[in-house]
Amino acid sequence: MDTKRLSEVFADLRNLLASSNSGRQWATGGRIREQAKSAVVPSQGYYYGVSGDEEIKMIAEESQLAALGLQNEPRLRRRNNFACSTHGEATGTRFELNQVLQTEQGIDWMRGRRCLLEQGAHVGRKVTLAHKEMDGLTYTVIRKSRHKRTIVANGATWVTLDREPDKYVTGYPIIIFE
DSSP, X not given: OOHHHHHHHHHHHHHHHHHSOTTGGGOOTTXXXXXXXXXXXXXXXXXXXXXXXXHHHHHHHHHHHHHTTOTTSOOBOTTOOEEEEEOSSOOTTEEEEEEEEEEOTTOGGGTTSBOOBOTTTTTTOEEEEEEESSSSSSXXXXXXXXXXXXXXXXXXXEEEESSOOOSSOOSEEEEEEO
16 A cells, blocks of 8 residues: 555545544533433332342342352242241341251152252241251250240341340350241
8 A cells, every 4th residue: 555545545544534423422511410210100019120228139149159159949938937047146136047957748859958948938937046066967965045046036047036146155056937
């Protein structure tokens, strides 16, 4: 190519690029953008998008389970009776669930698996806190709490109870869903 033709090509390219305002459609022009309005249908109570912190936590938990490859694992429902182990010493009213220790007949194949609950399905359910003698699938209950606790909230891998566990108890904590 000769220099004249090359300069014409560059001039055409310059004109093509100069005429487009790249990114203009995303610029605010110095104005403050209005807050996004949540679309609400008041007569039916529907909200589009995330409605609160609890929903964000549940979505994050489901994303974490998907990353671990557990999104299609079976979930324990409210009608199931089972016992599961929890993380070490629980502080407060929130318990992280580990492993299914005992199940009712019909779902005994879940024994030894990761304890996954249906999210929000166990709210209002009464459970018993207990402590077992040694770690592992087999267990002997050393001490059960006198009073049943009520589940206030639950995700797939955790439950929040209405009261804290009894203080100064030794052993490995378990939760019995009856």
